[in-house]
Amino acid sequence: ALLHVQDGKYEEAVQLYQTSVGLIENSNAQAISWNNLGNAHRALKAYEEAEKAFRKADDLVGEKIAIENSTRYGLLDDTSSS
Numbered sequence: 096a097l098l099h100v101q102d103g104k105y106e107e108a109v110q111l112y113q114t115s116v117g118l119i120e121n122s123n124a125q126a127i128s129w130n131n132l133g134n135a136h137r138a139l140k141a142y143e144e145a146e147k148a149f150r151k152a153d154d155l156v157g158e159k160i161a162i163e164n165s166t167r168y169g170l171l172d173d174t175s176s177s
Contacts, residue, residue, distance in 0.1 A: 100135060108135040116151075126155040 096111035112132035119125045133148035 105138045126152045
């Protein structure tokens, strides 16, 4: 997909990114693919689709940050009570 973007073939990139987000299990990699999909849609001036993709990327990153923060706070709570 990235090679298609570099060649200005955004329609082809969109198809590949749409496939990739369904195949990738890692949330970080999914967020990157959703972000890249948003950029490809934006290049095609498909702004509504771009916004949806960017929001999905943000949701995935937000979940990761929330999990990391709860883990950190959980560790802080455990150490402060000892």
